[in-house]
Amino acid sequence: MVSMNPTVAEPRRARGRLQLLLIIGVVLGPMLLASAMYRFGFWVPESRSYDGVLIANGQGREALGVQAGAEARWELLVTAPQGCNENCQKLVYLARQINIGLAREAGRAGHALAITQALDAVYEQRLQREYPQLKRYALDASVYSSNPEAPAAPQLWIVDPHGNLVLRYAADADGKAILDDLKYLLKISQIG
Incomplete structure (x- = not known):
């Protein structure tokens, strides 16, 4: 039976976790930012494109x-x-x-x-x-x-x-x- 070298598997696992966190951040980050902008009213443009x-x-x-x-x-x-x-x-x-x-x-x-x-x-x-x-x-x-x-x-x-x-x-x-x-x-x- 061949065993994996623990020194090689650890960096792969760490890199995989980092990639997972980046994917989650890319998906959830904009939604969280938009929700915070709506809730707290920051970075909202003052101009408007409607008359009523x-x-x-x-x-x-x-x-x-x-x-x-x-x-x-x-x-x-x-x-x-x-x-x-x-x-x-x-x-x-x-x-x-x-x-x-x-x-x-x-x-x-x-x-x-x-x-x-x-x-x-x-x-x-x-x-x-x-x-x-x-x-x-x-x-x-x-x-x-x-x-x-x-x-x-x-x-x-x-x-x-x-x-x-x-x-x-x-x-x-x-x-x-x-x-x-x-x-x-x-x-x-x-x-x-």
Whole structure:
């Protein structure tokens, strides 16, 4: 029986352990670094590439009090907790124009209105005539008002295909900036 020389086996074993530790470090190191950066907020860039208010806490439509069916498309959602006034109507128009501005990508997104009270008859007829693809949802005012991310004024939200809130815009937002944000999201998205 041939026995291994213990002086040769020990350096091999040490080198093998070092290689194993390096492999583990290469795999786990970036994950640990990214987790620490997220948790403690260091090395996070101050600049941003979007125009709206980022909703990065995993809230869905339900957090606003919007009960909507699941649809695997991006959505431009207008919320009007105090009725659809002039600002709300402006956002509904803007949402449709943004959807049209997506051109060939328009099929990946839709637009919707969530309101707490019924619309006046004249505006209701106008919506049916001019906005046939506008989805309408009921908005629970008590849930909406309890959400710190949801201002009382009408808002335009970009909602991903899973129903998560992504970005929020006020009534005075620039339509071109919203369109650019949505185009960027559609470009990098693997869903919807």
